[in-house]
Amino acid sequence: MPQNTFVHLEHDGKLLLVDSDGNGPQIPIKGRINTKGELGWLFRFPTISELEKIGIEWTKKGKYVLEIGESSIIVIKGHPEIAWPKNWAWKDDVISDSCIHPAVRESVYRSIHRLVSKVVIQNQEKKVLLAKVKRGHFTGCWTLPGGYLDHDELPRIGAARETMEELGIKVEITNDNTSIVSQNIFSEEGISFVSFTYLVNVNSNDLKFDLKSDEIEEIIWLERNEAIKAASSWFDIQAIQELTK
Numbered sequence: 580m581p582q583n584t585f586v587h588l589e590h591d592g593k594l595l596l597v598d599s600d601g602n603g604p605q606i607p608i609k610g611r612i613n614t615k616g617e618l619g620w621l622f623r624f625p626t627i628s629e630l631e632k633i634g635i636e637w638t639k640k641g642k643y644v645l646e647i648g649e650s651s652i653i654v655i656k657g658h659p660e661i662a663w664p665k666n667w668a669w670k671d672d673v674i675s676d677s678c679i680h681p682a683v684r685e686s687v688y689r690s691i692h693r694l695v696s697k698v699v700i701q702n703q704e705k706k707v708l709l710a711k712v713k714r715g716h717f718t719g720c721w722t723l724p725g726g727y728l729d730h731d732e733l734p735r736i737g738a739a740r741e742t743m744e745e746l747g748i749k750v751e752i753t754n755d756n757t758s759i760v761s762q763n764i765f766s767e768e769g770i771s772f773v774s775f776t777y778l779v780n781v782n783s784n785d786l787k788f789d790l791k792s793d794e795i796e797e798i799i800w801l802e803r804n805e806a807i808k809a810a811s812s813w814f815d816i817q818a819i820q821e822l823t824k
Contacts, residue, residue: 584653585624587686588637593667595659596622596683601629604667607676622668623680624654636660643769645685652682656769689769692762696738697725697776697815698750699822702783707806707819710745711796720811721799723776723818734775746798747789750779759821761814776818 588595597603598621605622613619630637637657645652670687673679700708700723709721724745728737735752742750757778764771788798801809803823810816 583650584655585626585682586630586637586655586657587624587683587690588630588635588657588659589670589690590659590661590667591663592670593664594670594673594683594687595625595635595664596668596673596679597625597629598622601625601632603633604664606666607668607672607679609672609675611676611678613678620680621678622683624683624686627655641764641769642767643689644767645682645689647681647685654682654686654769690771692771692773694728694734695725695772695774695814696728696734696741697723697774697818698738698742698752699723699776699778699818700742700750701778701780701823702800703781704783704800705823706783706800706802707823708783708798708800709806709809710790710798713794713796715794717811719796721809722812723810723815725776735777738775738777745791745795747791748786750781752777752779757822759818761817763813765813772814774814774818776814776822778822 595603596605596607598605603625607622613621637659639655639657641656643654643656645654673683673687708724710724711721712718724742725738726741728734735756739750739752742748759776760773762771762773783800790798803819807816807819810819
């Protein structure tokens, strides 16, 4: 097993850290600055062979690749088959300890879900509204209105805000609106996206659009099946399929 392959074991907010010799568990200290040693770090994730020596059984959940400096590090995500590890490190504590290997801190950052909120706007003819975007992940492609949630923002509020910002129209979204929650990881970087998408029925004759010029190129109303074919995002396709049955 290459030395640049490590195992990210996590259980209810706790991580297993070891020192350079594979001894653990080790505990981070928030705010610590490492001023000694050539490694530049003190604690890291264990390797597979080190876990075998420690005697921990675990189940693989996934794998991702970290590009840190000139190094390419493989991290295997796993769940330990043990009771809650009280003496392991809290994952939130590793962020502010510079003695923790950057692959650990980057892995904790990667483990945070990216939250997106979107809207399936359907008119009186059962057509779905799509927008062609000028920037972001889907530049030049057709997508549903929506985007990233702000911190401490309800998904339905964020969906309505994004629709107003992008299209200049006000939509009302309540807890009574039909919705779908989806999750997926799309790349070897291991970043997880979670999308909240709401169905909003409108009379398109009553709408007056004011497209955000630097973000939205144009909009189009499409029949359900055509909208599914045109949409580029996996989340959008899933939402249109589920919410407009």
